[in-house]
Amino acid sequence: MSKDAFKIAEEISTKLDAATISDAAGLEAFRIQFLGSKNEIKALFGEIKNVANERKKEFGQTVNALKNKAEGIFEKGQGALENTASATAHANLDLSRPTVPNPRGSTHPVTIVLNKVISIFERIGFTVAEEREIEDDWHNFTAMNTPDDHPARDMQDTFYLKNSIDRLLRTHTSSVQARVMTSQQPPIRIIAPGRVYRNETISARSHCQFHQVEGLFIDKNVSFADMKQTLMYFAKEMYGPDTDIRLRPSYFPFTEPSAEMDVWMGTATDEAYRLTKGTGWLEVLGCGMVDPNVLSNCNIDPEIYTGFAFGIGIERTALQKYGINDIRMLFENDLRFLKQFNSAI
Ligand code: DAH
Numbered sequence: 322m323s324k325d326a327f328k329i330a331e332e333i334s335t336k337l338d339a340a341t342i343s344d345a346a347g348l349e350a351f352r353i354q355f356l357g358s359k360n361e362i363k364a365l366f367g368e369i370k371n372v373a374n375e376r377k378k379e380f381g382q383t384v385n386a387l388k389n390k391a392e393g394i395f396e397k398g399q400g401a402l403e404n405t406a407s408a409t410a411h412a413n414l415d416l417s418r419p420t421v422p423n424p425r426g427s428t429h430p431v432t433i434v435l436n437k438v439i440s441i442f443e444r445i446g447f448t449v450a451e452e453r454e455i456e457d458d459w460h461n462f463t464a465m466n467t468p469d470d471h472p473a474r475d476m477q478d479t480f481y482l483k484n485s486i487d488r489l490l491r492t493h494t495s496s497v498q499a500r501v502m503t504s505q506q507p508p509i510r511i512i513a514p515g516r517v518y519r520n521e522t523i524s525a526r527s528h529c530q531f532h533q534v535e536g537l538f539i540d541k542n543v544s545f546a547d548m549k550q551t552l553m554y555f556a557k558e559m560y561g562p563d564t565d566i567r568l569r570p571s572y573f574p575f576t577e578p579s580a581e582m583d584v585w586m587g588t589a590t591d592e593a594y595r596l597t598k599g600t601g602w603l604e605v606l607g608c609g610m611v612d613p614n615v616l617s618n619c620n621i622d623p624e625i626y627t628g629f630a631f632g633i634g635i636e637r638t639a640l641q642k643y644g645i646n647d648i649r650m651l652f653e654n655d656l657r658f659l660k661q662f663n664s665a666i
Contacts (some may be wrong), residue, residue: 326368327376331381333361337390342398351398353397355391362387427662430639431532431651436515438534438633441558442512445551447536450511452500454518455482456491464499464618480518480529490518494535495575498611498630501537502619507626508540514635525647532635537611539621539628545578545610548629552608556584559638567602576609576630596641603641606633 333611337355342348349407355362365384372380428436439449461467463473472478473492497513513535521527538551549568556564565585573579583602586593608631613623636648643662646650650658 326365326372326380327383328545329365329368330380330387333365333387334390336361337387340394342394342402345402348395348398348402351391352395356395362391362392414437427660429651429659430645430662431635433662434635434639434642435534435611436531437559438555438635438638439512439514439644441555442534442536443560445554447510447512447538450501450513451496451515452495452497452513454491454516456489456496458487458489460499461489461491461496464503464615465495466612466614466618467574471574478520480520491515492519493517493632494533495630495632497535498537498575498615499619502539502616502621507628509619509628510538510540512536513533523649525649528585528636528648528652530652531648534635536608536631536633537628538630539611539616541628543627543629545629548608548610548631551629552582552606552631556582556605560584560586564587568608571607571609573607573609575612577612579607582606582608582631592644605638606631608632 333355338354340351342351358634363383365387369377369380369384372650395621402442443449453570462471467473479492480490482490493579494513494515497511497515501509501511514532516530516532518530521529523529536551538547551565552568553566556566567583567585569583571581573577582605584605585601586597586603588594588597588599588601593601608629609630611630616623616626616628636651639645639651640648
């Protein structure tokens with residue numbers, strides 16, 4: 322009897338050697354025959370009772386070897402089939418097929434306006450200066466000729482860093498003027514775009530964070546007329562070739578004389594009427610001739626050099642341009658709002 326059991330094992334081994342797996346169906350048939358729940362090798366274990374005691378161990382090893390052999394053949398066959406499948410898939414790959422389109426994001430309205438302002442000034446030789454948002458009191462206020470008792474320094478307006486009376490979040494990009502003037506000598510022709518912070522109650526009209534673009538031009542013989550011409554160019558590029566400007570006298574600690582610039586929009590359209598509150602004039606920026614005190618604070622000789630500066634509020638411009646009536650929309654990241662802006666500049 323024991324001989325029969327070994328013989329059957331030998332027959333199974335021969336069958337395994339002869340097995341060819343050429344497709345998925347063949348693989349499955351092989352699996353059922355040799356590895357399935359009622360497979361031939363398993364049935365062979367039932368024969369062990371007929372094997373002489375002294376050969377039982379040998380028989381057990383033979384059956385185990387068969388099992389391993391069957392598993393090896395199955396895995397090899399499976400691997401080969403997978404390889405052919407992926408080779409076929411690669412052969413069918415059409416590399417010239419258009420890709421699945423990626424949904425395109427849109428540019429934030431503040432970024433659109435910032436980029437536009439930057440590109441207008443870059444065209445006439447201004448370079449971008451970027452500086453820190455955490456400033457010290459000197460660059461933000463003292464250097465900018467803002468006296469100690471100026472209300473802008475008040476805790477109500479300025480975010481000071483914890484336990485510090487010197488470190489603060491800059492309240493305007495004018496601090497970049499001091500940074501640039503203390504690190505390079507004229508001629509200086511920069512614009513400084515960036516975020517600024519003020520401790521204001523958040524409402525539809527004002528926010529505790531917003532963006533400005535600062536401009537600074539220092540050289541020999543720079544005049545008020547140069548400033549007016551530069552700002553006129555900016556207004557025409559920004560608001561259209563027919564735009565007119567006017568400069569109204571104003572006050573800023575760091576400029577003397579100081580002005581605010583309005584652009585003429587007229588009242589003919591409903592939009593122009595609304596934006597200018599019926600006056601035809603839209604307030605756009607603050608500007609002026611750099612105060613000699615500011616120059617000397619920053620080690621630039623006011624006897625030799627003069628210059629002009631200006632500061633543009635970006636959110637205000639974006640709200641006007643897109644007819645948005647609540648500044649908070651610009652900081653909420655509501656996709657329904659953001660999606661409305663074209664990704665092109
Ligand atoms: N720093 C001013 C502000 O925050 C804006 C400003 C006005 C900047 C006049 C200037 C300037 O450079 O000349 O409101």
